[in-house]
Amino acid sequence: LLQHKDNPVDWYEWGEAAFTEARGSDRPILLSVGYSACHWCHVMAHESFEDESTAVFMNEHFVNVKVDREERPDVDRIYMDAVTAMSGHGGWPMTVFLTPEGKPLYAGTYFPRQRMHGRPSFLDVMAAVSEAWATRRPEAEEQAERLTLAISQSIPVAPSAPGIEIVDAALDQLSASFDPGNGGFGGAPKFPQAPTLEFLLRMGAIAPSPAARGRALSMLAPTLDAMARGGIRDHLGGGFARYSVDAAWQVPHFEKMLYDNALLARTYLRGWQLTGDAASRHVATDTLDYLLCDMMDPAGGLHAAEDADSEGGEGEYYVWSWDELGSILGADRRLAAEIYGATPEGSFEGRNILHLDRPPDAEAKASIDGRLLEARGRRTRPGRDDKIVTAWNGLALRAFAEAGAVLAEERYLAAATAIARFLTGQLEEHGGLLRSWRRGRPGPAGFCEDHAATAVGLFTLYQATGEERWYHEATGVTELMIERFADPAGGFFATAAGGERLITRPKNIQDNPTPSDNALAAEALLMWGAYTGERQARDLLEGAVRAATLVIERHPAFAGHLLAVWATVLLGVKEVAAPGAPDLARVVWERFRPEVVLATEGTLPLLDGRTRGMGYVCRDMVCELPVTTPDALRAQLAGV
Structure with a gap:
């Protein structure tokens, strides 16, 4: 939003003031959604929003609303559904014309200043919408009503969740789209798809058969290798660009996003543990060091993104x-x-x-x-979006905590602790998590994604440090997530109960570059249930899976993270209690053990009655005989 403050366009923020103005002036709303690191958003801004004649037309015929998709993912999700329903594809900048009630009249993405490559000009589109509103309003409103109804339809909740056979079915589908020559899935443009890699990572470790584990690794390893060597990775400064415009990972779209780098750092760290590939370890630490050196805010959180553009051109840096x-x-x-x-x-x-x-x-x-x-x-460094997005910091918190524990690296644990203190400070100051924060200015209230990612990060930090505070903070955030976002029918809504009324209440089932809300909520519930034995945790987790079952069965690549969590549950979560036994706790971190939840210190149900200095391997709170040596614990974890 700050990038557009000097536009001649009379921009409103999303909110009641804009809708009141639209109703009072009888004008449609022109909604423009983008994000700070978006190259084509900058292009459209320069061509149209900075142009005086275009701005005059916009201000005369529309109430213009600018939304940062990273601050309002709910608005972005709802109207992106309208874009894809109307055009068959999505992207940013998103341009949607709305009735004064918020119903979509017409939707698209980037519109050029002049007609080109079969695209109408932005002025042509605005003129057509304005003319339809003035002369064919009943027809336009009827179309908006139909489109609103279409995007309000939710995927039905299945009566039961899939069984473990879904692992082989998902591997079959992923194999069909796998690119054996270049790694990754599909053709150009090619995205890292970290949630899909998470499924392959876990199945490479714990799939029910050696054949399934081998199939997962045969897709994971070449993908990690190709991305690590490709131009999508910054070989000098560390970090990954958002995606590659070609199938071979050589030509990136140069923007760097916190969420990609947090997820990929963890994927490479655990990939190194799984495959023994030393290059993956280097990529993990190189990526984390990039975040520490270039993206850390003095307040303790991490900044959202770096632009693709600098010195007037894409990738110049x-x-x-x-x-x-x-x-x-x-x-x-x-x-x-x-x-x-x-x-x-x-x-x-x-x-x-x-x-x-x-x-x-x-x-x-x-x-x-x-x-x-x-x-x-x-050189002139690309611009940085210095807002701190809670959900993405939750993902980074997990990555730093795991790296600190796996590598015995104190600076990574210190970074994780700084992020955790920043995030939990919101709870004390604002009574709940915020979506974002920038230079002391709080952003909107947090969404399900923010609570779920933060809970997972805090539970992980507890496992990495044994500091009881983080367990209690994680439990509190999880309970808040359930209270505000759980759907009794199954799954989790993106927006809080009693929050702002939109034309529909979205439920994010499918992964994007980040895991879906439901996937992160399920992971938080897995950890919470393992620590507490709460039956509600399993019921809610299964409900999240039932809400996504149709997607999991038909398009597993769209729900990779949730499928990874559910397969972990089906194959058996192991709780390891090791109070006062750091040598035993260390065993958990020496390999990638996605099925293990670790407790070492504090007053939590999993540690009730446990003798200090001993290790316990439990399933559903029922434990095997205690052990006192690392080798004995390894044997129990291996089922020997």
Whole structure:
């Protein structure tokens, strides 16, 4: 929103004031939804929203509302459904024309200043909508009513959740779209799909048969390797871009998002534990270090994103001409060619995007990287969206906590603790989680995603540190999530009960780049239930799965994280109690054990009656004989 404050457009924020103005002036609403790091949002802003004549038309004929999709994912989700229903595809910027009651009249994405490539101009679209509102209103309102009804239809809740056979069925479907040459799924553009990778990661560890574990790893390992070597990864500064415009991961869309990097850092960390590939360990720490160095806010949270654009062009900060490489590296330019595939012709508009065709010589790469980083530091860095999004910080909290425990790295645990303190400070100050925060200014109230991701992160921090405070904070957030968002029929709504009334109350079943609300809620419930033995936890978790069963069965790639959680439940969660036994707790972290929930300290039900210095492996609160040595605990965890 701040990026548009100097536009000649009379922008309103989403809220009652805009709808009151629309009703009073009898004008439709023009809703524009974007986000700060969105390249095409910047293009449309420059072409249209900064143009005086376009702004005059907008202000005369519409009440103009600007929404940051990252602050209002509910508004984004509802009207993106309208865009996809009307056009068959979605994307940002999203442009939707609404009645004064908020019902969608017409919906699209980017509209150019002038007609091009079969797209009407933005002015043509606005003129057509304005004319229809003025002369064919009953017809327009009837269409809006039909579209509202269509997007309000929810996926029916299944009477039962799928059985463990769903694992093989999902692997079959994923295999059909897997790209064996390049890794990943489908063709261009290609996204990391971290929730799908989470399913493969877990099934590579705990799938019910060696064949299923092998199939999962045969898709996971080459995907991680290809992304790690590709241009989608910043080989100098760390971190991943949002997606690749080609199928081989070489040409990225250069924006960097917190959620991608938090999820992928954890995926590479656990992938290293699963496969033993040392390169994955390096990618994990490199990505976490990027977040620590470049995205940390002094208040304790992490910033949302870095733009794709700088110095007036997309990717300018990251690409290199052949001549630039020569002036920086001299004769060592040949090393850049060998290591990073640089050529005189380049791979992106005459310039080179760095990528690795093969594992490089570490010493030569370090020599090249140091000089290129120094030169890059003299460039104008892309703009940063410095708002702190709660859900994405919850994902990062989990990644840092797990990395701290797995690698015995105190700085990662310190980062996780700083994020946790920031997030839980909202509970004390505002009586609940916020969606976002920027420079002392609180954003909207939190959504289900914010509560669920934070709960999972806090439970993980408790496991990593044994500090009882984080267990109680996680439990409180989980109970708040249930109270505000649970649907008695099954699953979780995105918006809180008693909150702002929208044209429908969305329930996010499908993963996007991040796990769905229901998937994160299910994971929080898995942990809460393991610690407390609460029957309600299993019932609500199963309800979340039943709400998504049709998606899981037909399109498992759209519900990978929830499927991963449910398969973990079906295969058996193991509670490990190890009070006063750090050597035994360490056993849990030495391998990727997604089925294990660990308790070490505090007054929680799982630790009731446990003897300090001993380890217990339990299922549904029923425990095997206690053990006192790491080897004995390993044997029990392995079922020996």
